[in-house]
Amino acid sequence: MAIKMKKINSPFRYILTFGKQHKIWLFVSAIFSLFDVVVSMLIPIIYQKLADILSFDNTVEKFYTYLWFVVILLLMSTLNIFLRQLSTSRFTQYTIRNLRNKIAEHIQNLYFPYFNKHHSGDLASRVNDDIELVKNLLIQISNFVYQPLIFICSIIYGLILSPKLLLVTITVLIFAIGLNNIASKPISKFSAKLQKQLGKTISMIQDTVNGIYIVKSFNLEKKLQNSYKLYQEHVYHTEMKIVKRRLYTMILSTSVLMIPMIVINLYGGRLTFIGEMTIGKFTAFLAIITYLSNPVIEVVNLVSNVKLAKGGAERIYEILTYPTEEAYENKDTFEIKNNISVEFKNVSFSYDGQNSTLKDIDFKLFKNKAIASIGASGGGKSTILGLLFGFYKATEGNIKVFGNAINEIDLKALRSQISMVTQNTYIYPTTVAENISYGKRNSRRDEIIHAAKMANAHDFIMELPNGYDTVLGGIGLIYQEDKNSA
Incomplete structure (x- = not known):
């Protein structure tokens, strides 16, 4: 069965939907951003008044009054920044929490062929590293409100102070932005490439740990170590490309802050000497220069982070838009319609859509009969079980269980x-009782003990430190090792 992927149009917009229920925190953050803009713009106005008092009025009382205003405004600005970041962090954490929960749920319901195409290490990389990239971008979302507003207000105030000086300053900033855009352009491409390479290295480590018995038995340590080193070389070179690009943008960011300051002091000082600006206006312009340059610096950083997060967002989006088993389920109830427990009729199947693994398979298994399937490796035994469980869809033919076509019944009811x-039995890192009860929901303790006795495991379980409440994968395994070594 061919799987059609949804076209990725706006991964970031899709990811933001996971914070929709908590958008009130974005609204709160926006309000504090507005307050912060107002408070920030009042500070250079007060500086202008202070400089003019020193130059013309020379009134000590007015000077101290305005000075106290500055102190109060600085404290208010600090409080606003704290509350703005706190609100943004709440929205970010809620969004990431919901996103992680959705991915975990979605992975469990993914259509089975996905796991044949993607290694568990790649999935782990997407769930951890890619989400972290998106998180780092979301935490800065308040800057999308604050920085443009403070920049616009500074432009207006700068026009009032000195249109000439403002024009020179903006020209320098535009030049710096242009250079930054050129320098940061490849970051998104390198970021996506890096995440894929990290996924491969994680996959290799997982394979080595899971297959350590085979690795040691066949002396594969050196071969796997060389392969891992090769992967790490690729990661190193890709990371260095990203580091270099970010260093270029950092240098530009520093230049954005330094060059306008030099220009303002030289050109602004000249305008003051020739009488086109007062000392108060010159002082105020020096105060707003950070409001003109900081938004540019933030834009530089945001552009870089957006490009870094873009690759991660697309990889997350790819998982969440891949078809799940629910998309193929019909919610009809399971009924026993006849005594034929399993029936394959003219069933054919291909993993790749070209080479047939099964072709025109016909057989019937009757109720209360024991049947063995024997054959060479690769003969299709596991494929038949995969089709029976609904992991895959038959290319041709029909499969029925007790007279029910498996494509017309709920997969969970079938399973x-x-x-x-x-x-290879997987033991979950939880208690013995919980591991046993996974086979039947809401199992009573006496049912769990009965099942353990039937499996001749009760006596061994009772020797564990906490019996049925022993956590496997932790103290349970440690206990076993200590006992065997003794």
């Missing part, structure tokens, strides 16, 4: 009628 014991 509840089948028990499977695999060669």
Whole structure:
């Protein structure tokens, strides 16, 4: 069955929907941003008054009055920044929490072929590293409100103070932005490439740990170590490309702050000497220069972070838009319609859509009969089980369970009628009782103990430190190792 992926149009907009219920915090952040803009713009106005008092009025009382205004405004600005960042952080944390929960739920319901195409290490990289990139961008979302507003207000105030000086300053800033855009352009491409490479390295580590018995048995340590080093070389070179690009943008950011200051002091000082500006206006312009340059610096950083997060957002979006099993389920109830427990009729299947793994398979399994499937490796035994569980869809033919076509019944209802014991049993990192009860929801303790006795495991379980309440994967395994070593 061919799977069509949804076209990625706006991964960031989709990710923001996970914070929709908590958008009140964005509104609160925006309000504090407005307050911060007002308070910030009052400060250079007070500086202008202070300089004019020193130059013309020379009244000590007025000077101290305005000085206290400055102190109060600075304290208010600090409080506003704290509350603005706190509100933004709440929205970010809620959004990331909901996003992580959705990804965890979605991964469990993904259509099975996805796991054949993507390694668990790649999934781990997307869930952790890619989300962290998006989180780092969301935490700065309040700057999308504050920085443009403070910049616009500074432009207006700068026009009032000195149009000539403002024009020179803006020219320098525009030049710096242009250079930054050129320098940061490849960051998004390198970021996406880096995340894929990190996914491969994580996958390799997981494979090594999970298959450590085979690795040591066949002396594969050196071979795997060389492969890992090769992956790390790729990661190193990609990371260095990103580091260099970010260093370029950092140098530009520093220049954005330094060059306008030099220009203002030289050109602004000349305008003051020839009488086109008062000392108060010159002082005020020096105060607003940070409001003109900081937004540019923030734009530089935001552009860089957006490009870094873009690759991660697209990889997250790819997971969340991949088809899930629910998309193929019909919610009809499961009924036993006849005594034919399993029926394959003219069933064919191909993993890649070209080479057939199964072709025209026909058989019937009857109720209360024991059947063995024997064949060479790669003969299709596991594929038949995969089709029976609904992990894959038959390319051709029909499969029925007790007279129910499996494409017309709920997969969960179907799987509840089948028990499977695999060669490699996975033990969840929780208590013994919980591990046993996974086979039946809401199991009573006496049912759990009965099941353990039937499996001849009760005596061993009772020897564990906390019996059925022993946590496996932790103290349980440690206890076993200590006991065996003794």
